[in-house]
Amino acid sequence: MAKKKIAVLTGGGDAPGLNAVIYTLVRACHSMFDCEMIGYKFGYRGMYLNDFVKLDRASTTGILRRGGSILYNSNKDNLFNYTVVENGVEVQKDVSDIAIQNMKNEGVDTLVVLGGDGTLTSARDFYRRGFNVIGVPKTIDNDLPATEATFGFDTAVNIVAENLGRLHTTAESHHRVIVVEVMGRSAGWICLHAGIAGSADVIIIPEIPYSVDGIVKKIAERDAQGKPFTIVAVTEGACGEDGKPLVSKFVKGSPDAERFGGVAKYIADQVEARIKDKHEVRHCVLGHIQRGGDTSPADRILSARYGFKAAEMIRDGEFGKMVCLKAGKMDSVTLEEVLGSGETGETAKGGAKTVDPNGELVKVARAMGISFAER
Ligand code: F6P
DSSP states (O other), rough: OOEEEEEEEOSSSSOHHHHHHHHHHHHHHHHHHOOOEEEETTTTTHHHTTTTTEEEEEGGGOOOOOOOOOOOOOOSSSSSSEEEETEEEEEEOOHHHHHHHHHHHHOEEEEEEEESHHHHHHHHOOOOOOOEEEEOOTTTOOOOOOOOOOTTTTHHHHHHHHHOOOHHHHHHHHHHHEEEOOOSSOHHHHHHHHHHHTTHHHHHHHOBBBBHHHHHHHHHHHHHTOOOEEEEEEEEHHHHHHHHOOOOOOOOOOOOEEEOHHHHHHHHHHHHHTTTOOOOOOEEEEEEGOOBBBBHHHHHHHHHHHHHHHHHHHHOOOOEEEEEETTTTTEEEHHHHHHHSTTTTSSSOOOOOEEEEEEEEHHHHHTTTTTOBBB
16 A cells, blocks of 8 residues: 555534544554654644644644644635635635645645534535545534434533532522523533433423423422422523524634524523522523533543544545444445535535434433423
């Protein structure tokens, strides 16, 4: 096998486990075949600007446990539809040729892309342009349908469950209600898993519309049981009474431009207006704490499996595919299958893998006495 030159990049938001994939991929590639590796900085932007670092055992030592990405992340750099300033005016251009030329100049023959829907759509498009590409799926939300599990999710669940535990002691001391907002744009996996593990009394997920009445009912039930404090865990993408999630900001150039947020404060205000003679209500937004710090051991292992499988796929010439977990085993699926055959440059909007409101885990939670605050 001829010597290979492999480039790696991490696109989209960061997720704990990206570094563990890089760590394992670098070591597995070097042990399987003769190669050189580089990492583009800030996702596709680094490809366009030819901004990269060398990846080898020395430059990746000690990163297995670290969250974030040593290659940095960007979620607004679609090179097939890139924002450039010409004569003082912002215009959208296809600059993919420049990136391809940069890779050719460096002798890069294989590209490994770690990212979510948006990043992987561009990976598919570079494959269409004749490049050897392998995708590795990433999201802490665990909502990608083409794989059973994504790294970062377990870490987020651990962080949320731990913090729900912390909030219990202070809520109990003050006889308060605390509403905790957790990540999950359109899927309630983090909230459901962490809510169960962290003993939330109410779990609110986008898949089950909530009502303030439902929350107030649970608080009254707990009061009657001699438990005058309540923890409500709510997903940022939960739908308010009008059936829409609350939007906190817009990120220009990002495939999912709307950022959801503010639902914990909204709920806290609504609930307090109804029960202020009995309890004070506070809210707490865990935000990016859920993606920070060390990667959980389970995510390190899952990431290592993804990195190893990607190296095997490079060795075996399996390109235009994404690594996935299927029936508990590492497998692969074509990028076209995952992202559809839409126009090059247009970000695919694959349906999210959402929580089944009648699924096992929801039933388990209900049996434990957890309320979903249904309308
Ligand atoms: O998709 C992962 C995620 O962490 C979501 O849960 C959250 O809505 C979003 O990213 C936040 O994005 P940003 O890092 O741009 O604030």
